[in-house]
Amino acid sequence: MDEELREMIADYMQKGFLENIVDMFKHDTSLYSMVGELLKDERVRVRIGVAALLEELGKERPGEARLAIAPLMSLLGHDNPTIRGDAAYLIATVGGEEELEALKPLLNDPEPQVAELVRELFSGS
Secondary structure, eight states: OHHHHHHHHHHHHHTTOHHHHHHHHHHOGGGGGGHHHHHTOSOHHHHHHHHHHHHHHHHHOHHHHGGGHHHHHTTTTOSOHHHHHHHHHHHHHHOOHHHHHTTGGGGGOSSHHHHHHHHHHHHTO
């Protein structure tokens, strides 16, 4: 069931139904556990949707949005630099100082764009 639900959420994001997904997350905080898998989706609109979702929920419900941190932390070592960078950005978006500290190793990421993104996250904090 989790896989089917994750796929349905990804399909909704692909179609641009972000408001529906935001409402789902507001009513069921267990959905935050899927954020990491959603961020790994190959569809760009899905990954952009995850960012928009967490940006919005981070403003409206910052305590709940922090539930996304653990699934995102596991992506900081991902092989794909885009996923590492996206995860770092979203952790900084919904996390606090402690989570920002966890991003420090990415300052030396082998992918220059990831390292630059993390430098920008630190300079903006």
